[in-house]
Amino acid sequence: TVLVVDYGAQYAQLIARRVREARVYSEVVPHSLTAAEILERRPSAVILSGGPASVYADGAPSVEEELFAAGVPVLGICYGFQAMAHALGGEVARTGDREYGKTEVRSTNAPHSLLSGTDTTQTTWMSHSDSVQAAPAGFEVLASSDGAPVAAFADADRRLYGVQWHPEVRHSPQGQKVLENFLYDGAGLTPEWTTGNIVEEQVAAIREQVGDARAICGLSGGVDSAVAAALVQRAIGEQLTCVFIDHGLLREGEAEQVERDFVAATGAKLHVADGRERFLTALEGVSDPEQKRRIIGREFIRAFEDAEAAVLSAAHAEGAKVEFLVQGTLYPDVVESGGGEGAANIKSHHNVGGLPEDMVFQLVEPLRALFKDEVRAVGAELGLPAEIVQRQPFPGPGLGIRIIGEITEDRLEVLRRADAIAREELTASGLDQDVWQMPVVLLADVRSVGVQGDERTYGHPIVLRPVSSEDAMTADWSRLPHDLLSRISNRITNEVSEVNRVTLDVTSKPPGTIEWE
Ligand code: XMP
Numbered sequence: 001t002v003l004v005v006d007y008g009a010q011y012a013q014l015i016a017r018r019v020r021e022a023r024v025y026s027e028v029v030p031h032s033l034t035a036a037e038i039l040e041r042r043p044s045a046v047i048l049s050g051g052p053a054s055v056y057a058d059g060a061p062s063v064e065e066e067l068f069a070a071g072v073p074v075l076g077i078c079y080g081f082q083a084m085a086h087a088l089g090g091e092v093a094r095t096g097d098r099e100y101g102k103t104e105v106r107s108t109n110a111p112h113s114l115l116s117g118t119d120t121t122q123t124t125w126m127s128h129s130d131s132v133q134a135a136p137a138g139f140e141v142l143a144s145s146d147g148a149p150v151a152a153f154a155d156a157d158r159r160l161y162g163v164q165w166h167p168e169v170r171h172s173p174q175g176q177k178v179l180e181n182f183l184y185d186g187a188g189l190t191p192e193w194t195t196g197n198i199v200e201e202q203v204a205a206i207r208e209q210v211g212d213a214r215a216i217c218g219l220s221g222g223v224d225s226a227v228a229a230a231l232v233q234r235a236i237g238e239q240l241t242c243v244f245i246d247h248g249l250l251r252e253g254e255a256e257q258v259e260r261d262f263v264a265a266t267g268a269k270l271h272v273a274d275g276r277e278r279f280l281t282a283l284e285g286v287s288d289p290e291q292k293r294r295i296i297g298r299e300f301i302r303a304f305e306d307a308e309a310a311v312l313s314a315a316h317a318e319g320a321k322v323e324f325l326v327q328g329t330l331y332p333d334v335v336e337s338g339g340g341e342g343a344a345n346i347k348s349h350h351n352v353g354g355l356p357e358d359m360v361f362q363l364v365e366p367l368r369a370l371f372k373d374e375v376r377a378v379g380a381e382l383g384l385p386a387e388i389v390q391r392q393p394f395p396g397p398g399l400g401i402r403i404i405g406e407i408t409e410d411r412l413e414v415l416r417r418a419d420a421i422a423r424e425e426l427t428a429s430g431l432d433q434d435v436w437q438m439p440v441v442l443l444a445d446v447r448s449v450g451v452q453g454d455e456r457t458y459g460h461p462i463v464l465r466p467v468s469s470e471d472a473m474t475a476d477w478s479r480l481p482h483d484l485l486s487r488i489s490n491r492i493t494n495e496v497s498e499v500n501r502v503t504l505d506v507t508s509k510p511p512g513t514i515e516w517e
Contacts, residue, residue, distance in 0.1 A: 002026040002183070003043040005033070006335075007051025007061055007079045013335055015049055015077065015168045015179075017371050022180045023191030027369070028335050035067035045073040045187040048080025050166060054094065054130050055079075055086045063087045073159035073187035075179075078128060081162035085150070088136035088160075095133070097147035099126040105145045105152070105165060112142045113185045114154050114161050118174040124151075124165035125172045132164065154186075161186055195377040199231065202366045206235035210324050214317075215364060216308060217326035219244045219270075220396060221258050224328030224367060226388050227379040231366045232326045233268040234382060240326070241269045241315075243307040245300060248276030249398030249412070252420040257387065265384045271311050275303045279400075280409060287406045287445070289517035296397045325361035330375065332471065334368050392437035393472065401517040405445035414498045415442040418462045421491045425484060426466075435478045436469040441505075441516045450500030452493075459500030462492055466504075467514055475509040 006012035167175030
């Protein structure tokens with residue numbers, strides 16, 4: 001395992017992803033670990049990430065020299081590079097030569113193995129105000145830039161390396177090559193982390209964890225829960241029951257798709273709970289977004305409890321217990337919540353709407369170590385169809401938070417039809433993979449005047465909200481081709497008589513969120 005020590009910037013996860021793209025397994029650890037604790041984990045290499053601090057600032061995280069003396073290959077990046085220089089006796093100074101953004105870096109020597117295969121002058125992405133003025137003894141300076149006399153260094157004997165720039169971001173076009181040089185040449189690692197291996201490892205781990213107990217998995221219709229369920233199904237077969245709660249806030253064809261495609265691909269036992277009536281009744285008269293979410297979450301818990309009882313009774317195991325709950329928790333969630341290890345008892349989960357605290361399961365989280373793109377690859381490896389594996393994200397509360405105003409069956413039907421048209425046209429244009437997701441929103445409490453066939457109409461506007469994003473934390477509105485937008489608009493206003501206006505949301509996130517509620 002390559003350990004990426006997180007110095008508090010947003011880059012550590014990205015570094016781990018890039019290392020895995022190089023087919024080497026990697027995990028993020030907090031900088032609060034001591035060098036001894038890091039070494040105890042027997043990493044095959046260590047990467048020190050960037051971070052916002054100056055090595056001279058009070059309380060700045062430092063690196064103990066011990067880490068560099070253990071014979072473990074280390075790569076320092078940005079702050080990690082400076083911390084390494086500082087710890088080993090190099091000179092780091094604040095010179096006022098701040099570099100931010102695109103920066104040219106020149107290799108100083110005959111290309112060294114860390115920079116081999118990259119251009120003598122390469123574009124990199126920098127973000128620093130301190131810079132390394134002199135490399136520590138034993139290090140060779142590999143590159144410099146206008147603001148950084150030492151922009152990269154290496155001590156090949158001790159297998160210690162560092163770069164001032166961020167090789168993990170796409171704005172450093174040759175960055176991946178630098179990372180691979182470190183991993184393959186510097187650290188002598190071989191690229192062998194593949195989705196096939198992930199599946200094998202996880203299947204073995206799940207069998208070991210669950211033994212012959214019973215497990216239950218809530219399917220949300222999304223990628224993560226489907227892949228988690230398919231993995232667990234592969235591991236323990238009949239001991240798993242999947243539960244799908246149809247809350248009536250789904251898009252056209254969605255419930256059928258889960259029933260048909262998921263079961264066909266995995267052979268899993270599926271219990272579908274029809275909660276349409278119960279959710280609609282509970283939501284009657286409610287238009288406040290937060291209240292909607294709370295009600296949907298609460299009803300979800302109840303429906304799930306009923307489903308658990310139904311599952312046991314169907315297995316003629318009344319009074320028995322389901323011991324394990326499968327969840328599609330991903331690595332970014334794990335890192336963001338402090339990177340804690342081990343499966344605690346469940347409290348809540350955004351995919352299943354927050355399960356009750358007295359419902360005590362042990363968790364099975366086979367995707368805990370994976371990034372989204374890896375989850376998709378594992379899903380494909382397990383034979384899940386592209387319709388499931390490549391799905392765009394869809395919120396747990398479903399169309400409930402895409403009807404602005406009270407939710408009624410009639411309004412849901414209008415939105416379902418408009419949404420189906422928008423999705424169909426987006427798919428037909430081949431642009432599915434270019435947008436992160438495209439919520440379609442019904443402004444149910446707004447009416448606007450229109451004219452159709454000489455007749456005045458008084459209908460509702462639909463909002464298209466196509467966005468591009470890497471992780472949903474930030475997003476930009478997608479520049480979809482005008483002819484596609486025009487086809488969607490024409491078809492919706494022609495085919496959905498309640499809608500007489502289609503509008504496009506051109507707000508980034510922030511300040512807007514992706515969903516309207
Ligand atoms: P926002 O609207 O906050 O959405 O920009 C960010 C991402 O999260 C999805 N989303 C949800 N997903 N349960 C979910 O499972 C929810 O309650 C929920 N609310 C928003 C949204 O679709 C987007 O991908």
